[in-house]
Amino acid sequence: DGGITQSPKYLFRKEGQNVTLSCEQNLNHDAMYWYRQDPGQGLRLIYYSQIVNDFQKGDIAEGYSVSREKKESFPLTVTSAQKNPTAFYLCASCPGPAGGLGNQPQHFGDGTRLSIL
Amino acid sequence: GESVGLHLPTLSVQEGDNSIINCAYSNSASDYFIWYKQESGKGPQFIIDIRSNMDKRQGQRVTVLLNKTVKHLSLQIAATQPGDSAVYFCAEGGGAQKLVFGQGTRLTINP
Secondary structure, eight states, X not given: OOOEEEEOSEEEEOTTOOXXXXXXXXXXXXXXXXXXXOTTOOEEEEEEEEETTEEEEOXXXXXXXXXXXXXXBOOEEEOTTOSXXXXXXXXXEXXXXXXXXXXXXXXXXXXXXXXXX | OOOEEOSOSEEEEEXXXXXXXXXXXOOTXXXXXXXXXXXXXXXXXXXXXXXXXXXXXXXXXXXXXXXXXXXXXXXXXXXXXXXXXXXXXXXXXXXXXXXXEOOOEEEEEEO
């Protein structure tokens, strides 16, 4: 089945530690996204990538970094500079920039829940 | 700034009744709207979308209505079932290269 796979499902971070969340898709989509979701709130955009080797900051990029070396992979690193990293992290993808990224549905993975030890 | 919001954070309905979930948007330039369903511990699932050249679109048991005059979007679910219990999000897009999500409404189905 085609889809988006996020791993791990649960992750714990120690103080001062960087952690990396994995996101892989086999939908052949060009665009990929990372969102953060806090309890009882909507999704806030961290970073997005329209094409391989290119990415843009979203609304809350501080304390996070990404890479897009392969079309199917868009890992997110939560750095020690992110002082409040506890949240549910969602990865999404959509076919591509044709027609505009804001004009097509995004497909989501099942998330990674990050907590602080 | 521009934002998408919801009129009600929670909604309880009887099983078998129809549900209506509302959403207000403030960016008059938005021309694409989408509804997602999110079950506990999972990622959002696409339900239905609508473009601004339409005011109504129907799917299986769901209807989305768009009122551009008052910048209002609604999701109607017919004959709600226990499996419809979830948080429902609206999102707007179009001109910008991203979707902007609302905060969500939790729908609870009473037996």
